[in-house]
Amino acid sequence: xxxxxxxxxxxxxxxxxxxxxxxxxxxxxxxxxxxxxxxxxxxxxxxxxxxxxxxxxxxxxxxxxxxxxxxxxxxxxxxxxxxxxxxxxxxxxxxxxxxxxxxxxxxxxxxxxxxxxxxxxxxxxxxxxxxxxxxxxxxxxxxxxxxxxxxxxxxxxxxxxxxxxxxxxxxxxxxxxxxxxxxxxxxxxxxxxxxxxxxxxxxxxxxxxxxxxxxxxxxxxxxxxxxxxxxxxxxxxxxxxxxxxxxxxxxxxxxxxxxxxxxxxxxxxxxxxxxxxxxxxxxxxxxxxxxxxxxxxxxxxxxxxxxxxxxxxxxxxxxxxxxxxxxxxxxxxxxxxxxxxxxxxxxxxxxxxxxxxxxxxxxxxxxxxxxxxxxxxxxxxxxxxxxxxxxxxxxxxxxxxxxxxxxxxxxxxxxxx
Amino acid sequence: xxxxxxxxxxxxxxxxxxxxxxxxxxxxxxxxxxxxxxxxxxxxxxxxxxxxxxxxxxxxxxxxxxxxxxxxxxxxxxxxxxxxxxxxxxxxxxxxxxxxxxxxxxxxxxxxxxxxxxxxxxxxxxxxxxxxxxxxxxxxxxxxxxxxxxxxxxxxxxxxxxxxxxxxxxxxxxxxxxxxxxxxxxxxxxxxxxxxxxxxxxxxxxxxxxxxxxxxxxxxxxxxxxxxxxxxxxxxxxxxxxxxxxxxxxxxxxxxxxxxxxxxxxxxxxxxxxxxxxxxxxxxxxxxxxxxxxxxxxxxxxxxxxxxxxxxxxxxxxxxxxxxxxxxxxxxxxxxxxxxxxxxxxxxxxxxxxxxxxxxxxxxxxxxxxxxxxxxxxxxxxxxxxxxxx
Numbered sequence: 001x002x003x004x005x006x007x008x009x010x011x012x013x014x015x016x017x018x019x020x021x022x023x024x025x026x027x028x029x030x031x032x033x034x035x036x037x038x039x040x041x042x043x044x045x046x047x048x049x050x051x052x053x054x055x056x057x058x059x060x061x062x063x064x065x066x067x068x069x070x071x072x073x074x075x076x077x078x079x080x081x082x083x084x085x086x087x088x089x090x091x092x093x094x095x096x097x098x099x100x101x102x103x104x105x106x107x108x109x110x111x112x113x114x115x116x117x118x119x120x121x122x123x124x125x126x127x128x129x130x131x132x133x134x135x136x137x138x139x140x141x142x143x144x145x146x147x148x149x150x151x152x153x154x155x156x157x158x159x160x161x162x163x164x165x166x167x168x169x170x171x172x173x174x175x176x177x178x179x180x181x182x183x184x185x186x187x188x189x190x191x192x193x194x195x196x197x198x199x200x201x202x203x204x205x206x207x208x209x210x211x212x213x214x215x216x217x218x219x220x221x222x223x224x225x226x227x228x229x230x231x232x233x234x235x236x237x238x239x240x241x242x243x244x245x246x247x248x249x250x251x252x253x254x255x256x257x258x259x260x261x262x263x264x265x266x267x268x269x270x271x272x273x274x275x276x277x278x279x280x281x282x283x284x285x286x287x288x289x290x291x292x293x294x295x296x297x298x299x300x301x302x303x304x305x306x307x308x309x310x311x312x313x314x315x316x317x318x319x320x321x322x323x324x325x326x327x328x329x330x331x332x333x334x335x336x337x338x339x340x341x342x343x344x345x346x347x348x349x350x351x352x353x354x355x356x357x358x359x360x361x362x363x364x365x366x367x368x369x370x371x372x373x374x375x376x377x378x379x380x381x382x383x384x385x386x387x388x389x390x391x392x393x394x395x396x397x398x399x400x401x402x403x404x405x406x407x408x409x410x411x412x413x414x415x416x417x
Numbered sequence: 418x419x420x421x422x423x424x425x426x427x428x429x430x431x432x433x434x435x436x437x438x439x440x441x442x443x444x445x446x447x448x449x450x451x452x453x454x455x456x457x458x459x460x461x462x463x464x465x466x467x468x469x470x471x472x473x474x475x476x477x478x479x480x481x482x483x484x485x486x487x488x489x490x491x492x493x494x495x496x497x498x499x500x501x502x503x504x505x506x507x508x509x510x511x512x513x514x515x516x517x518x519x520x521x522x523x524x525x526x527x528x529x530x531x532x533x534x535x536x537x538x539x540x541x542x543x544x545x546x547x548x549x550x551x552x553x554x555x556x557x558x559x560x561x562x563x564x565x566x567x568x569x570x571x572x573x574x575x576x577x578x579x580x581x582x583x584x585x586x587x588x589x590x591x592x593x594x595x596x597x598x599x600x601x602x603x604x605x606x607x608x609x610x611x612x613x614x615x616x617x618x619x620x621x622x623x624x625x626x627x628x629x630x631x632x633x634x635x636x637x638x639x640x641x642x643x644x645x646x647x648x649x650x651x652x653x654x655x656x657x658x659x660x661x662x663x664x665x666x667x668x669x670x671x672x673x674x675x676x677x678x679x680x681x682x683x684x685x686x687x688x689x690x691x692x693x694x695x696x697x698x699x700x701x702x703x704x705x706x707x708x709x710x711x712x713x714x715x716x717x718x719x720x721x722x723x724x725x726x727x728x729x730x731x732x733x734x735x736x737x738x739x740x741x742x743x744x745x746x747x748x749x750x751x752x753x754x755x756x757x758x759x760x761x762x763x764x765x766x767x768x769x770x771x772x773x774x775x776x777x778x779x780x781x782x783x784x785x786x787x788x789x790x791x792x793x794x795x796x797x798x799x800x801x802x803x804x805x806x807x
Contacts, residue, residue, distance in 0.1 A: 040757060076748055076756070080708035081614075086498060090745050093494035107611060111704065114614070175602070176610035204602050205610065410604070 031068040031330060033321070034075065034091035036102025036112075037127060037314070041078030043104060046310040050104055050128055052300045053311035057318035059299055065322040066330025073097050079104065081111035088112050092122055098332050099325075100124045101318055104310060106131030106150070106177045116140040123336050123343070125321045128313035132181050132407050135362035136393060142336075144343055146320040146355050147313045148279050148363045148391060150181030151188075151408060153253040155395050156388035157277040158190025160369050161250050164275065166223040168196045169250065172213055172236060173227035175202040175410070182227050182252045184408025188395045191415040197225065202410055207232060210239045217245065227252035233260050241267045251276035254309065256372060261380040271380060274372045280312045280352040281368040281384050292351035316350045323348060358392060367391045481641075488633045497629035497701075499741055504633075504640040505701055507737035508694035510721040511640075511730055512687035515647050518727040519656060520683040521663030526573050526589040528718045529596045530688045531695025532710030534566035538696055539613035539705055540606065546613050549606065555619040563692045570688020571681055578680040593715045601707040612706030616699055626700065636697050640734065643690050647730045650686065659683055724767055726776030735775050739763075 035054055038047035051074065058070055073095045075087035084103045091097050100122060103112055109129025116124040117140045126134070126145035130153070135145055161169070169190075173179040179202075187197060198221060201213045213236075217224070224247050228236055233255045248270070251260075256276045263271060280289075292315070296307040307315070324342035332339050347356045353366035366389050373383035394402035406412050488496040509531045517523040542558030544550045553561070577588040600607040618626035626632050650656040659679055661669045666676050699705050708714070717740070725736025747759040771778040 074748065078708075078713070080711075081704060081706065082702045082709060085702070086502075086745070089494065089498055093492065093498070094745075107706070111614070114703070204598075 029068045029330075030071050031066070031099075031325070031332075032071050032073050032095060032097040034088070034095065034097035034100035034102070035072045035127075035318075036075050036077060036084065036087050036091065036100070036104075037310075038079045038104045038108075039076035041080075043079045046308060047076070047104055049304060049308045050310040050314040052296070052303055053307065053314035054101060054127075054318040056296060056299055056311070057315050057322060060295065060319075061322060061326075066325035066328065068325075068330045070322065070325075075102075077103060077108060079108065081107045084108035085111050085115050088115055088124075092119055098122065098336070099321055101314070101321060102127040104128050106134075106181075109134040109145075113140045113143045116143045121335055123321075123340060125317050125343075127317060128310045130181065131177050132184075132393070133177075135360045136407065139360050139362075141361075142340070144320075144357065144361045146317045146346065146357060146363045148365045148367070149393065150178050150253070151185035151395055152363075152365070152391045152393060153278050153367055154182050154185030155189065155277070155367050155391045156369055156386065157250065157275060158186050158188065158195060159193060160275055160277075160386060161186075161190060161223065161225075162193055162195055164223075164248075164273075166248070166250065167194070168198050168221045169223045169225045170217050170221045170247075171197050171200040171225045171227070172210075173200070173202060173225075173252070174205045174207075174229065174232060176205060179227045179252065180408040180410065182408075183225070184405075184413060185395060186225065186250075187413045187415050188397065188405070191413060195415070197415040199416070200410070203228075203232075205232070208235055210236045211243070214240055214243045214245060217247070221247060223248045223250055225250045226255055229254040230257070230259060233257075234263065237263055237267070238265060241265045246270070249274045253278035256370075256382060258305075261372065261382070268380075271372050272374060275369065275385075276371075276382065277367055277369045278309065279365060279367060280309060281370045281382050282306050283370075283381055283383055284352055284368065285384070286351075288349055289351045312351065316355050319348070319350070320346045320355060353387075353389070360393065362393050364390055364392050484637055488630045493629040496633045499738075499745065501629070501633045501636045501697075502701055503737040503741045504636045504734065505694055505697040506718070506721060506741065507734035508636075508640050508643050508697065509691050510718050510725070510733035510737055511643055511647060512690040512694065513718055513722045514725075514727055514730055514733045515650065515690070516683055516687040517722065518729075519651060519663065520659050520680065520687075522578070522585050522680065522683070523719070524573070524577070524589040524684070524687075525586055525715045525719060526570075526593045526596075527687065527691045528715040529589075529593040529710055530566050530570045530573070530691040531698060532600075532705065532714075533569050533596065534562045534692035534695035535616075535699035535705045535709065536600065536607060536613075537562035537565050538699055539616050542616065544613035545615040546608055549608055550613065559696060562696060563689065566692035566695065567685050567689045570691065571685035573688070574681040574684020578677055578684070590712075590715070593710070594712060597707055597710050597712065600710060607707075610707065612704065612709075614704035614706075616703055616705065618700035618703075627703075632700070636701075639693055639697060643693065644730055644734070646690070651730075655679070655682070720764060724764060724774050726774030728773060729776050732774055732776045739775065 035051065037050045038044060039051075040047075054072065058065075058072065063070055073091050075091045077083040077087045088100060088102065092100055103109055104127050106129050109126060109131050110133055112124060113134045116122070120142055122142065124140070124143045126143070126147065128147065129145075130147070130149040132149055132151055134143070134149075171183060173183055191197070198218060199216065201216060203210070203213060226233065226236065226249050229252075233251075237260065251274055253276065256274055261271070292312075293306055296303060296311065303311075320343065324339055324346060327342040327345075328338045344357065344361070347354065349355075352368070356364055358364050366387050368384050369386040369388065370382035371385050372380050375381050397405070487500060491500065509527055513524065513527045516527070538558055540549060541551050541553045541561050542555055543552050573589065573592050576592065577585050580588055600612070601610055603609065618632065620626065621631070621635070624631035626635055651660075658669065658674055662674065662676050662679055670676050698709075702709070721736040721740045722733055723736070724739055725732030725734065743760045743763060748756040750756065751759050767775060767778070771781065773780065
């Protein structure tokens, strides 16, 4: 009953307070910004690194934006949507943040987007979540995502695979939203240009035993498309090698990471040339990227050798949020109208290419196609072989064509025939 | 803890209720107003009501008044996320308190039953996944969900009643984990990893239950009903028999009680309570996915029950409040990654210093105080002495 009126009264009081404060205080006014990442559960390590990314964006401007001191209100989830919404609700309703940054994983992003609709006065900015549906299906007008998502990260990899002569592939992927998006991004162009995905094996997240999957791999394929993350990828690789498999691999955006590159098996050499794609790569050869890596290393002695994907994504989202605050000089009045206009106009050169958003408030950016190469010291790294610029959420198709295909699921797109 | 130890612990821990149950007549003679057992002598509405009201103490009225006033003084955040969530979790933990404290069967699958009810509500009712959800009206889906969950709980009970102590924990853990993986890997019924979202609570008497205050009151009503139901059960013949079975199943069998049937019935009854809690929780979250019924969530319910104290129904709610407050605010006490240390530390401290949980701590303090101030009411002290004699 009185919630609406309560909110109304509070917003009037809040507006009055803001105006009064605007009159008196100038330099040292504090603005609270919520920051949500997964500090618990399976993504705890990426969650910590994403916090580093956000901290870095703030440190680079000495903790100030829009003439105000920025205070991060940090909250945590364990990668479940329930916990993400609870944590977000705490930051928004209890700690009264004006701008909320997060969450980390895909399904959390959809849940937070739905919550954002109930809080029209607050601006929500994505952390690193990459589910297509967060901005494609029923988007919230106050939810912004400056990074590109899972499907966009794989655009161009299909053509690249065809260029390497892989006409028929067999898919092994984890059975949830993010790999669906990744596979769709790969297939959209791969299948249109004549490639075939002869069969798909969807395995549960955290699968240890891949024997049954490996037994199903047909003899007459050219390559394996492996969209697994972390330990799943290493487990699969080890078992595939032991079973005598010899097909080359194509990887997803989080498949060919340091754990896989440090793989010590007999097939190590055969990893050379493994193609994958993503919104960034460790070996981008631009001044912006090198400065970003140097800043990261200088600020976080306990961090990774090089910023992770999550640190990068939180960094660009936080930077976009703070830049827009600067643009409106910290003015969040009038339902944050001016601030949101400034967010919409965001266009800056990030560490891995230009950061800007489309009319659904979803990032449009570059995708990097990489191949595993050998460094002079014998270690393996992902070498950038191609950059696909300005990848939109419709994956380079027209809106009508994309809608006809629909969002990626286990069976969409099909691509068997 | 071995089965024998466990039983002994539960024996000595028998709360006032158990003592009351053993000698009901004796107790009534000494302290007639301690419990709300419907007296068999009264007939008609008025004596019944008088009898029921005699059980109401000042503390009950004070707590109830606080609960009723709470949403009007607290912010929507505190009403919804702290208040309503605590009560819903408390209701699920209450089912474990009854099953563990009074039935001597510690089941880790109470959250599974709650999650099962939530899944059934999503499957029979409406959700974002129109391909699976049948779209029945909410009240029908609600009834079916709770009924199926009760049957499910009885099935778990039927499977696990032949075990004791740690083996009960093991087998219910196995059931819970199996259900978690089933929900995660089955796409035709449970929609796998993503589960169901947009499970909206209904609009009741013109109040949208998704608003914090109406939702709080509906949860409060369910929690109070669950609390009084359990309080009633403890003194009902069924509850007394159950406590007898907990203390000495062989003797009860010799007396002609069907031990297995009583235990399965206890699972079913607590399953019903947990199912109501599960429905409230899914309305609170608006969604259900396998993470909600994962191992962590199952153990959280045990933590809540142990935290509050397994020997009294109110302990479940006290434990839930402490648990939810810690989960929400521990991160403000210790920055960033270390806040789980605070949560773990508090749990450890409570369990270490008071094996009976927070209520045990309270009992301890009260006993100390009662030792000095002797006008604490003769019934309780008398009862305490009696119990220590046994």
